[in-house]
Amino acid sequence: MARVVKTHKLYQQVTDGIRDDITSGVYSPGDALPSEARMIEEYGVSRTTLRQALIILRTEGLIEIHHGKGAFVRHRSTAATALDRPRTRPLQTIGDVHSSREDANPATAALLGIAEGSALYIWDTIATEPTTGRRVLTRTLLPFAAAEGTSLETDPFPERPAMLATLATRHGKLTAKEHVTARMPTPDETTALALPDITPILETTLITAAKGRTVLAETETISAEGIQLVYPIKQG
Missing domain, CATH: 3.40.1410.10 (Chorismate lyase-like)
Incomplete structure (x- = not known):
């Protein structure tokens, strides 16, 4: 992960970064994404910005969010x-x-x-x-x-x-x-x-x-x- 450059569309940059990590194989189907605290630190963004990005990725079908457990990469057979x-x-x-x-x-x-x-x-x-x-x-x-x-x-x-x-x-x-x-x-x-x-x-x-x-x-x-x-x- 790389710290994003702050603009008025931070959530889009975070979304792109996590999406790239998923599609390039950094995270495999079934893997848990890092904790919110860790991603906030690595991207240098607020919790609100990070959650906006996760909502977009969930809507795209790339991740699923389990309350109390975190975000996980969806298996490709169920990604869409x-x-x-x-x-x-x-x-x-x-x-x-x-x-x-x-x-x-x-x-x-x-x-x-x-x-x-x-x-x-x-x-x-x-x-x-x-x-x-x-x-x-x-x-x-x-x-x-x-x-x-x-x-x-x-x-x-x-x-x-x-x-x-x-x-x-x-x-x-x-x-x-x-x-x-x-x-x-x-x-x-x-x-x-x-x-x-x-x-x-x-x-x-x-x-x-x-x-x-x-x-x-x-x-x-x-x-x-x-x-x-x-x-x-x-x-x-």
Whole structure:
């Protein structure tokens, strides 16, 4: 480690220094980083600056922090979690499932391209990914107008393939577009996702439409720590 040159971006220099030590093999997967006191002394920075750097490295998926034990280099096999699309990975619901019929507020109306006050079916869950243990918040919005005249009026949330088949039969060919947003969580999201302090989240919303009209919106919210999005690309 080398003492950094003091600028207004000290935390970035510390981040770069620790990252270089990890990627060059100074620290191997599973190794503990030096104590906070030692790194503060060697880099010549404050505790706040050092912790900013460690938060960035944790978010990048390079380290994990165990309270009371310190920071450890993540094993490369788990340094980044691949989030596959479309939504075919299994999720295990924890706690209660909340389903309701509500009127569209300004945010949901804008998302779905419908008038405020339009009737919606809403399905909310907290789930986990069995392979990683990460918590995932899911929300499905089904406009009543899209379900009208189908079995979805009485059973709005069957298994996803059945829902899509019903919507396709009623409305014709379906198309989809996904919106991906990284942001900081609300206090409720921090609690629901059991996030460490100052952890960004990744929000992905899949909008399904038919004939230019949105018939379904599916949102997943997950910790952005160490996430890589993996999309299949069709060539030719």
